[in-house]
Structures are given as C-alpha cells and as structure tokens.
Amino acid sequence: MALLEVKNLGISFGGLRAVNSFEISIEKEELYGLIGPNGAGKTTVFNLLTGVYQPDAGKIILDGTDITGRKTTEINRAGIARTFQNIRLFKQMSVLDNVKVGLHNKHPYSTIEGILRLPGYRKVEREMDEQAMELLKVFDLEKYAQTTASNLPYGQQRRLEIARAMATEPKLLLLDEPAAGMNPNETGELMDMIRFVREKFHVTVLLIEHDMKLVSGICERLTVLNFGEVLCQGATSDVLNDPQVITAYLGE
C-alpha cells in the first residue's frame, strides 16, 4: 500500500482552476519531487494536502486513512508535517523552543497543569527538553540551542524548520523549496541531510524544488505540474528527459 495516495484532487480560486485532477502515489520512505514552472500549482497542492485549503474534488489517503477535509492540526497528528517556501519560524524564540513547539503537538498536558506547573507538567517539560536536544543534534544545531532563531544564519534556519517539522514525528515530510536562497555548498549539505533524515526516521519525503541539482541528485521519482495539471510522472531521469517537460520549462 502506498503511504500517500491522492486521487482526482482539485481546487479553484475564482475562475482559476489552480489544481485539476491531481493524482499521485508515493511509496513508504520514497524521496519524491514535485516540480513545474512558476505558478503551476505546486504550493497549492501542499496547502491541499495539509488542510490549509479544502479541495472541491478528490481524495487524500495517508497510510490507509482518508484525511480529506480534515483540519491542519489533525492532519499533522495524522502524520503530515511541512516547511514553507518563506521560512516560518518563531523568530523571537530560542532554537530549542522552536523544536519544542513541534513536540507539543505530540505531548499535550492540560492547561491547568501548565499554569500551576504541577509535577506532570515539569516531567513532560524535562522530557521535551531532552527530546528537542536530541533532534538538534541530528540537525547539527545543538550548539545554537539557546540562540534566538532570527539570529541563525539562513541555511541553519532552514534546517531548524525541518527539525521542528520532524519533532511532530511525521510519516510524510513536505518540503517547499528547501534549497531556495542557498549557495551550492549549503545545497549540498541539505541534500545529505534530507537523505540522512529519511534513513534515520524512515520518513517519506515529498519536496517542491526548482534547483535541478537537488532534484536530480536526491529525488527517485518526479511529478511535473503545468497549469494545475499533471504533465508527466515517473523515474527522475525519464521525466527530466521528456520532451514535453523540457518544452514546459522553456515556455515554448
């Protein structure tokens, strides 16, 4: 059974059919790329998968469960976490606390316990500190634990966003242009990190990316979107050599 199965997904904004009859099937632990020209509908697909937008057609099945129409937080609990094209961190909070926000989704304690700082709260907090530090180690960020997130260099902010997403223990990690704004060195490190995270956490990864070095370097299969529709799907090298895909990118 595929980890993610999407059938006939669609949404319109006013008169614009932003995504139409979108289908994808992603296997467990696959590294999968969603590519296409600007405005093709890639981020809209992520917003549909995460419940930011409600589709007007189609179904989203995650690990056998129909999550179509669920709210964002429920979808996160069901196992989808994401990062954003424009990094979204809690900029005034420490690096450690940013990761703990992700952990909170998994370890809720009651508000009363939190306000009164009862033993249950303190124990959970201590455990979360430990878990957050473990995650920071994986992402090579532990020395920045107490740094304010906005003071991190750009590449590290991107890593932190992925660390926070991983704190929610997702089955499926969605990365929206993870290499945007990175230099080739940082992109190379990011590619190693994505591979490592997939192996360590057995997570499935779907990423949107324009950087073809990253796409051809780590994605096993690709879906190409063009004007909201699937233009081509298959093994990375086949898709990148498809004449239709080349034409779409050259805008002919």
Ligand SMILES: Nc1ncnc2c1ncn2[C@@H]1O[C@H](COP(=O)(O)OP(=O)(O)OP(=O)(O)O)[C@@H](O)[C@H]1O
């Ligand atoms: N909330 C919205 N309201 C109206 N139109 C929208 C909305 N979100 C996206 N669109 C439109 O839907 C189309 C697809 O946008 P989307 O951001 O998904 O493209 P994209 O493939 O992610 O592009 P890029 O590579 O530039 O990020 C665009 O024409 C966009 O203007």
